[in-house]
Amino acid sequence: MQTENEALACQSVYLLHQWIETVFTQPRSEAVLQQLLTSFHPAFTMVTTAGNTVTLDAVQALFHQHAGSREGLRIEIDACTVLATTPDSVLCRYRETHHQAGIAQARWSVALIEVVQQQARWRFLQETAIA
Template sequence: MQSRRELIAYHSVIEIHQWIEDVFTGKNEYDASLEKLLGSFSESFTMVTIGGQTANFSQVESLFHKNIGRFPDLRIAIDGYEMLLNAPHGVMCRYRETHHNAGEVLTRWSVVMIELDKDKPRWRYLHETKIAE
């Protein structure tokens, strides 16, 4: 049985990717999705991209703004979700993320650290690794 915190983290992973899809496709009231998306990251958020670059919150925010509606055919699927750590201030989990866009498929493993403050998830760290085809 998953704990409440584990369920909150799982739902956060699903919601964030739905909001990313809304923003990148420019569909489903993307402006509201963008607001929820940006509100889900810690101001000290950092990530390592599939290309090995690091990005902070400001760079990720800029990326989302620059890509509004840029990928109208994008669909993101999440599977392989696994809880790695349930600690006092947050959780760490891993999941597989598959992007389908205009006939192309890109798959990656992602590991995320999510801080939980009064059951409010805030993404603190994300590390993405491309899965070789």
Template sequence: MNRYLKEVVDLHVLIEALFGGAQGTVAAMLGRFHRDFTMVTPGGAQLSLDDVASLFAQRAGAQPGLSIELCGLETIAQWPEGAVVRYRETHHLPGQPAKTRVSTAVFSDEGGRPLWRHLQETWAA
């Protein structure tokens, strides 16, 4: 597994721990993002890194029992300074229907570290 796909897995482990049980910190997660990070949510909202930081803080501990399943991880393109990857992400909460999205992420390499630069999420059909 290349380092960009590993970063997808590693961040989702942190998200699951933070949202599901308030374990970890928002600050630790934000260090994985480029300062100019942008995101488009499944509903079409456009978010900045500050917006994502607020979202993470609001959801900390708010989804007890959350588990996140990743599949279909693939590298679409890779070059010396970054990559584009795609994956399916399913959130499972006790007593609720699962929610699946297809995500495409752009990474930049900053000093040998993969940083999230842009994320586009779309609800899976």
């Protein structure tokens, strides 16, 4: 049985990707963009499928620059599994598949999500492309 923090972290995985899809597909999604950006811890870092490490500043710039630029994008999340928990964080693994123009690109991702006072904030993300 999941703890409350585990459930909040898994819910955050789904919500965050719904918001990403909205930001990328709808040109005027400022309210959703703000929800998305406040979901990241100020010290957030990410390792991309190409092996590059990026900071929150780079992630924020990406969302601002590409808002509304990916019409038809659909992001599917499944297989969300809790790998480990501490009193204030949850480590989740999930599969993320981007569908656009008849092409599907999938990746496995591992996210460290801090949950404090029932608020989930993403601290770290590592993505690995699925060939």
